[in-house]
Structure formats: C-alpha cells, structure tokens
Amino acid sequence: MTQVGVLGGSGTVGRIAVERLAGWEVGSLRVGGRDLDRAAEACTAATGVPAEPFRVDLDDDAALRDFCAGCDIVINCAGPSYRVLDRVARAALAGGAHYVDAAGDLVAIDALTAGGATGLDHHAAVFSAGLMPGLSGLLPRLLAVDGPLARLDVYVGGAAAIGPLSAVDALLTRGPRFGTALAAWRDGQIVPGALKPLRSVALPGFRDRVHAWPFLSTEMSRLAAELGVDELRNYTVYVTEAIPEALARAWADDEAALDAHVPAVVAAAGTDLAAAGPYYAMLFQTVPRDPAPGRARRLLLRTPDSYALSGVVAALTARELHEGTIPPGAHPASDVLSPSRTLTALRDDPLVTGVELS
Structure with a gap:
C-alpha cells in the first residue's frame, strides 16, 4: 500500500x-x-x-x-x-x-x-x-487551447486570514526571482513600470469594489513566454489597501527587521476580513488573436478559503x-x-x- x-x-x-x-x-x-x-x-x-x-x-x-x-x-x-x-x-x-x-x-x-x-x-x-503560485499558472492554459492569445489579464485575491507564518512568506516575496511590481509582459519581454494600481474597481467574481495591484510574478512571465501571449497583466486583488500598505512599510524598512512587521500584516488581513468576509476569486480574461465564435475567453473560480x-x-x-x-x-x-x-x-x-x- x-x-x-x-x-x-x-x-x-x-x-x-x-x-x-x-x-x-x-x-x-x-x-x-x-x-x-x-x-x-x-x-x-x-x-x-x-x-x-x-x-x-x-x-x-x-x-x-x-x-x-x-x-x-x-x-x-x-x-x-x-x-x-x-x-x-x-x-x-x-x-x-x-x-x-x-x-x-x-x-x-x-x-x-x-x-x-x-x-x-x-x-x-x-x-x-497550491493556489498561487499553482492554479494561477495552470488554469489560464485552458483559455489558450484553441489558439494563441493577444492578451491575458489575471486577477487573484480576496479576503483571507493571514497567520504569522504566511505573513513571513508574504514579506519575503520580493526581488527579481519572485517578480516585478508594476510591470507587464509585452511582446516577449518584461516592461517595468507599465501598469498602475487599479483602485476601487468592479471585477467579475469579486465582492463590491476592490483594489488591484499589478505584480508580474515569475510564474506569470514563464506562462506568457510558454503560451506566446502578446501581453499579460497580472494583478493581486485586495478588499482594502491595508495589506499593500503594510507590505510597503515593511519593505521600506531594514530587511533584517522584516519579522517585526508580521503583526501588521496579520492585522491588515483582519481588516480585509472584517470588511468583506472570507472569500477568494481567480479571474482570467483573454483577448484571443483569432476571436472564433464560441471560444472561451473567461475563467472564474471562487472559494471561501484560499489556504x-x-x-x-x-x-x-x-x-x-x-x-x-x-x-x-x-x-x-x-x-x-x-x-x-x-x-x-x-x-x-x-x-x-x-x-x-x-
């Protein structure tokens, strides 16, 4: 056995x-x-x-x-x-x-x-x-089965409790091996500074208005290169701006002091939970090069618990x-x-x- x-x-x-x-x-x-x-x-x-x-x-x-x-x-x-x-x-x-x-x-x-x-x-x-990275790089492939994509937009996020260990991971997820903030993938390369945060936007599958922060992860760069996507935009979605603000404060501090910011990240996640309740969504939207009738262009998955x-x-x-x-x-x-x-x-x-x- x-x-x-x-x-x-x-x-x-x-x-x-x-x-x-x-x-x-x-x-x-x-x-x-x-x-x-x-x-x-x-x-x-x-x-x-x-x-x-x-x-x-x-x-x-x-x-x-x-x-x-x-x-x-x-x-x-x-x-x-x-x-x-x-x-x-x-x-x-x-x-x-x-x-x-x-x-x-x-x-x-x-x-x-x-x-x-x-x-x-x-x-x-x-x-x-897991969910991200993992499903975030796997499920969009279903939208490229019928031919190459001119554009792929990815939105993943919601509200979830973050424990101390997960907060440490969030704080350590920075640097070129993880990805590039505010970047997009265009014509086979990473374009730094191409995107701005989307504040108070309505997105299919997400509750009320949310904030979407562009981050071209290494997973998304690999996916775009493999699928031959002309343009890929990847966003992490938050209910409030509490988590990105907590992360920004930590990353502006001495790297040796990252652990000191764990309580702030945990509390920021609590702010999101109080505002929206627990939920998570993964939204993938495409513009195919060949817009054939009946071709799938959107995939949405929802869960109450991302972990x-x-x-x-x-x-x-x-x-x-x-x-x-x-x-x-x-x-x-x-x-x-x-x-x-x-x-x-x-x-x-x-x-x-x-x-x-x-």
Whole structure:
C-alpha cells in the first residue's frame, strides 16, 4: 500500500490535504507536526484509511529523516516556505519518496537543483502545488487551447486570514526571482513600470469594489513566454489597501527587521476580513488573436478559503504522482498537472463555490 506523509498535516492547508487523500483512498497516511495531539486529531478525521500521527520539527534533521522513511510520497504543508526552501524535499528524495510542496516556487527549485539533490532521476519533486503560485499558472492554459492569445489579464485575491507564518512568506516575496511590481509582459519581454494600481474597481467574481495591484510574478512571465501571449497583466486583488500598505512599510524598512512587521500584516488581513468576509476569486480574461465564435475567453473560480483550497491542490498532485502521470525531476505544479483534469476535480470539490468557463 502507498504511504503518504503530510508534514504540517494539522494546519489549515495540511488538514484538508489529509481529508482529501483519505477520501480518495490513495493509501495510508502519516501526519506530521510539532504538536502530536493536533496531528492525532487530524488522523482521527481521516476516516477509512490507516493514519498515524508523528511528532516532527522542520529544524530537526533526524526527526525529518525518520518522518520521510517508508513514505512513497511526502507532502509539505508547513512553512514559511521561503525559509523551508528545499529542506524537506531533500529529506523526502533521500528517503526514496516523491515530494509535493503546497507552496515554494522557482527559488526552492533552484536551491534543490543547484545543490545536486539525489533521487530526481527516479522521483519527482513538485513545488507550487497550491493556489498561487499553482492554479494561477495552470488554469489560464485552458483559455489558450484553441489558439494563441493577444492578451491575458489575471486577477487573484480576496479576503483571507493571514497567520504569522504566511505573513513571513508574504514579506519575503520580493526581488527579481519572485517578480516585478508594476510591470507587464509585452511582446516577449518584461516592461517595468507599465501598469498602475487599479483602485476601487468592479471585477467579475469579486465582492463590491476592490483594489488591484499589478505584480508580474515569475510564474506569470514563464506562462506568457510558454503560451506566446502578446501581453499579460497580472494583478493581486485586495478588499482594502491595508495589506499593500503594510507590505510597503515593511519593505521600506531594514530587511533584517522584516519579522517585526508580521503583526501588521496579520492585522491588515483582519481588516480585509472584517470588511468583506472570507472569500477568494481567480479571474482570467483573454483577448484571443483569432476571436472564433464560441471560444472561451473567461475563467472564474471562487472559494471561501484560499489556504484550504491549496490543500486540495496539493492532494490532487499527490494523487497524480500515485497514478504515475508526473515524470521524475523538479517541476512547478503548473508544468506537470493537467489543466482540464484539475478543473474537473475542482468543480466537484466542496471548497469551490463556483466555476465559470465562458
């Protein structure tokens, strides 16, 4: 029987991954975390399959090695991901397991491949198996199936609680390897300063008026280049301006003091939640080069919880590894998951409250 280890399995992301894997009967489960009682509670909820709790700390090499031993697939739902980087991936691969990271991105892949990780010849390490990056780079491919795009506009955001670890990740997401603020992709290259924030705008799928901040992520640049999009605009959507203001203040400060700004980012997310309630939307709008009648031009997906939906995506990725559809090597999830199969699975998931492809 396949054994799947879920690190951080008692958290918001990991608990959902555990529940979905148990429901799909992918195999037996090992749920890891610092708090053994919470891990045991997650195991209790995983009805129908064997599940064992396991105390493990990311900073404890021996415990991490023991957790991975005997697993066929290891999913990491613990963070902050930009400090974890390739640490868990190396332990999983060394133990002979495939690896899935609900977060992480090219920075983690670079760290893994640059250090000569063993095991990638026969096992896969899949990063960005969450909502953003992840679904944000996967689902737009459905709109390019019938031909190239003249323009693709991406809007992802809403209101969600941000815990301290997620706040650290948000604060660390800066620099050229992550993306370029205010930039657009045009005619095969990044154009800095091409866009301005959109304040108090109405967008399909988003509640009331919102604020959209342009940020051309590395994921979006790769997507535009791969699909041959003439112009791509990517926006992160906020209910209020509290989060971008908190991030701007932190980034203007000494980088060594970033952790001191964590409470402000957490509080800013609380401001958004108080204003709109929990929800998240992913909106992709296109202008095709060939505007053939009946061609889909818009994809909208809504969820009440972006973090929980990342747990679904991580579990779907593990299921694909179990079924043998992902090749060995280190990959972003958007490069190896099937957009159509993923969207079909998401349509049926209770955490997706709406999907429109039109």
